[in-house]
Amino acid sequence: MTIPNAYPALPLKNVVVFPQIVQHLAVGRRKSLAALKHATENAVDLITVAQHAADVENPELTDLHEIGTLVQIKRIESHDQGAQVIVQGARRVRILSQTANDDCLMLEVEPLPELRM
Numbered sequence: 001m002t003i004p005n006a007y008p009a010l011p012l013k014n015v016v017v018f019p020q021i022v023q024h025l026a027v028g029r030r031k032s033l034a035a036l037k038h039a040t041e042n043a044v045d046l047i048t049v050a051q052h053a054a055d056v057e058n059p060e061l062t063d064l065h066e067i068g069t070l071v072q073i074k075r076i077e078s079h080d081q082g083a084q085v086i087v088q089g090a091r092r093v094r095i096l097s098q099t100a101n102d103d104c105l106m107l108e109v110e111p112l113p114e115l116r117m
Helices: 029-042
Strands: 006-013 022-027 048-051 065-080 082-099 105-111
Touching: 006 022, 006 029, 022 029, 029 048, 029 065, 029 082, 048 082, 048 105, 065 105
Parallel strands: 006 048
Antiparallel strands: 006 105, 022 082, 048 065, 065 082, 082 105
């Protein structure tokens, strides 16, 4: 699987998305909604990554865990306060850096080997 240099990212509070798992997410922060918009308009996947502290409202790279999940968007339902999104984890990735983007959080990543059970 070839992975582009950077993906839009959804920092998550108190939840982790794992590969192969379908997960429902509530999205309400401005930059997170912009990340969803960027992903759908450019037909790219998203990176989900857990925050170290849930009370950080505008997380930067240092506020995020080093490992995230590349996810495919399955469904988005928009409403007044944000959106409800269904995603499916595709693979684990290591977060390398944050790229410049005023609208949404963009992260450069590298794929990690799949875990075998």
